[in-house]
Amino acid sequence: VVVAEPEPAEYVKICDVYGAGYFYIPGTETCLRVGGYVRYDIGGGDLGSFDGAKAADHQDGDDHNTWLKNTRFTLKTWTGQETELGTLKTYTETRFNFGDDNAFEDVNAAHNRDVSLNFAWIQLGGLRVGKDESAFDTFVGYAGNVIQDTLV
Numbered sequence: 335v336v337v338a339e340p341e342p343a344e345y346v347k348i349c350d351v352y353g354a355g356y357f358y359i360p361g362t363e364t365c366l367r368v369g370g371y372v373r374y375d376i377g378g379g380d381l382g383s384f385d386g387a388k389a390a391d392h393q394d395g396d397d398h399n400t401w402l403k404n405t406r407f408t409l410k411t412w413t414g415q416e417t418e419l420g421t422l423k424t425y426t427e428t429r430f431n432f433g434d435d436n437a438f439e440d441v442n443a444a445h446n447r448d449v450s451l452n453f454a455w456i457q458l459g460g461l462r463v464g465k466d467e468s469a470f471d472t473f474v475g476y477a478g479n480v481i482q483d484t485l486v
Contacts, residue, residue, distance in 0.1 A: 349366075356412070356414065364414070364415045365413065367411070371407075372405070372406070372408075373408070374403075375403070376404075402434065404433035406432075407430045410425070411426045413425075422456070423456070424455065426454045427454075428450070431447040431448050431449070451465065453465055
C-alpha cells in the first residue's frame with residue numbers, strides 16, 4: 335500500500351516587491367503589511383501637575399500626590415499593488431490611547447482617552463491624496479499652548 339504524501343499548504347505567500355514584512359492577500363495581487371507598537375508612559379507628580387491629574391486616598395478621600403499613566407496602541411497598515419497606471423499604495427495609522435486624568439468626577443478614573451486616525455492616504459504613481467503630514471504642519475503647535483515655560 336502506497337500512501338501519497340499531502341502537499342504543503344501555502345497559507346502566507348511572501349511579497350518582497352515593496353520591502354520586508356509584506357505578504358499577499360489571499361486571492362489577490364495586493365501586498366499587505368501590518369505593524370504598530372505599544373507605548374506605556376508612567377510618571378509621578380504632585381497634585382498640581384500640568385495636566386490636572388489627581389488621585390484620592392482610599393481611606394479618607396483626600397487628594398494627594400499621584401502616578402500618571404498613559405498607554406498607546408498604534409496600528410499601522412500598508413498596501414501595494416501594481417496597476418496599469420503605476421504603483422497603487424495606501425497607508426493608515428490609527429492610535430488608541432488609554433490613561434488616567436481628572437476628566438470625570440471620580441478622581442481615580444481610568445478610561446479610553448481618544449482614538450485618532452493620524453494618517454490615511456492613497457497614492458497612485460506620484461500623486462498622494464489623504465491625511466498626511468508635511469514640512470508645513472509637522473511642528474506647528476508641537477509643544478501645545480505653552481503658558482509655563484518649564485514644560486519646554
